[in-house]
Amino acid sequence: MSKHFEDARYYLGRAADHAKEGVKEELEPVEDRVRTLVGREKEPEPSRLDRLEADLKELSKKAEGEAKEAVQDARERLRAYRTDESAE
Structure with a gap:
């Protein structure tokens, strides 16, 4: 153009x-x-503080979910390791 x-x-x-x-x-x-x-x-439009609080809540929920997934994954790997160890 x-x-x-x-x-x-x-x-x-x-x-x-x-x-x-x-x-x-x-x-x-x-x-x-x-x-x-x-x-x-x-x-009224949300203030900057309100937007930051909403973002922090969202990040907190996301971090909590990721932490739960990580703990569950670690438990599953530990359980798998223990069953492999006991099978020997």
């Missing part, structure tokens, strides 16, 4: 992003009024 087309595509993408943000910014007061009339509040 020609460099000119690549540049045009890039700038069209940026223009679309800016247009989307502009429309969103212009309609935000209208959205707030409608939400107030309907009685539905906007859910």
